[in-house]
Amino acid sequence: MILEKKKAFNEFAAAKGLRSTRQRDIILDFFLSTHQHVSVEELYLKIKASHPGIGHATVYRTLKLFTEAGLAREILLHDGQTRYEHALAGEHHDHLVCTGCNAIIEFEDETIEKLQKEIAARHGFMIRRHKLEIYGLCALCRAPR
Amino acid sequence: MILEKKKAFNEFAAAKGLRSTRQRDIILDFFLSTHQHVSVEELYLKIKASHPGIGHATVYRTLKLFTEAGLAREILLHDGQTRYEHALAGEHHDHLVCTGCNAIIEFEDETIEKLQKEIAARHGFMIRRHKLEIYGLCALCRAPR
DNA sequence: TATGCCTTTGATTTTCAATTTCAATTACGC
DNA sequence: GCGTAATTGAAATTGAAAATCAAAGGCATA
Structure with missing residues (x-):
């Protein structure tokens, strides 16, 4: 690798x-x-x-x-x-960012990608790249000790 | 207003x-x-x-x-x-950002929002806010005069 | 209206990431 | 090896944003 x-x-x-x-x-x-x-x-x-x-x-x-x-x-x-x-070729993923501990969790969702393409098409827009970040608290930070 | x-x-x-x-x-x-x-x-x-x-x-x-x-x-x-x-109360929207002319087009998509919630739930993550930006070229910049 | 406290302002400084500069160094084709 | 042109790294610069702090100004109270 x-x-x-x-x-x-x-x-x-x-x-x-x-x-x-x-x-x-x-x-x-x-x-x-x-x-x-x-x-x-x-x-x-x-x-x-x-x-x-x-x-x-x-x-x-x-x-x-x-x-x-x-x-x-x-x-x-x-x-x-x-x-x-x-970066791994072809791969695309987005991020869950924990504002508590700064952890970054990756995820991928094809349906979201597809919907983005539809939205772009509806506006005559050509997508180059996109970025989706969800900020919040991860499981650990939600329930502190 | x-x-x-x-x-x-x-x-x-x-x-x-x-x-x-x-x-x-x-x-x-x-x-x-x-x-x-x-x-x-x-x-x-x-x-x-x-x-x-x-x-x-x-x-x-x-x-x-x-x-x-x-x-x-x-x-x-x-x-x-x-x-x-x-900011209009309650409203949430995301952005298509044209890297050609810097235009910013807003859009809203409930399905994407819903999917985000599902993904977060799957990771035990509590969403505070999110940000989705799609970069590319708008209709005008794609087809220059 | 005057008094005094305490917020707010704005010029300036500071910070911090990132970029630029430029002389010295180094890779590499000949 | 030689020479050229790319690369490096220390230092300076940039640019956005935040911090500082003395002066100005709101506002509750007398």
Whole structure:
């Protein structure tokens, strides 16, 4: 899985004429071994611990590259922090975001997707992407100890 | 309609022990006479044109108050600008956002709402609010002249 | 109407994420 | 290796939003 993704990125980089650099390898490794929905800052700090030389800007730039390459997807929640999640080809899912503990639960619903397409069609609208976030309290936070 | 909203805000202010000020009146007037989905900056500039004394911070603060009072609703799209829309009691709607011309089309879909509730229930999740945005191109931007 | 308290205002500063800049470094084709 | 052009990273910049704080202004009371 990880190897596939690395290959995918290498292909993307080759196609775009990008160079292969140590930093991009490191950032990709860390990103791939990270949980879903990692924020840029979080990833940056993790990397910095073992690779102090790596700069802020490089992490930002590289995550954008991953997004272009289709490996990552940017998610902007309501806290002003950009997060990136692992993108699996074709997959689409939405999020339940717990405002109590910041947990993010993913879900997928074909019917909702279908309805969105219908709505868009009704307005002559061409969908590029969409985002559905449900904010509230997860089961644990609803019933505190 | 406008009078009703003013009354609603006055009642809210009274209940919270807030004072009635010239600035809040002005900002409310401008907000109510503005199109949907106005950004803070946009509103600020409009107000400033005829009331140069009014400060940035006051507009920010007052829009938050309107939101608390239930007159306005905050919407955060993908461009990092906070917008406020007119909130009508009970109503809920989502947005089609045209990335070509920045038009925002509102829609409502009960079935989607219902499905969201089902999904939340399945995860033991309590919904506070949600946000659904569909990004793409509107009919006009799809078929340029 | 005057008094005084306490909210509100607005210029300014601060914050914070994200981007830009630019000189130094590095990858890579020749 | 050489040279060029991409890449990096420290630092500066941006831009939205929040915080600060002295001055101004509401409003209850006398």
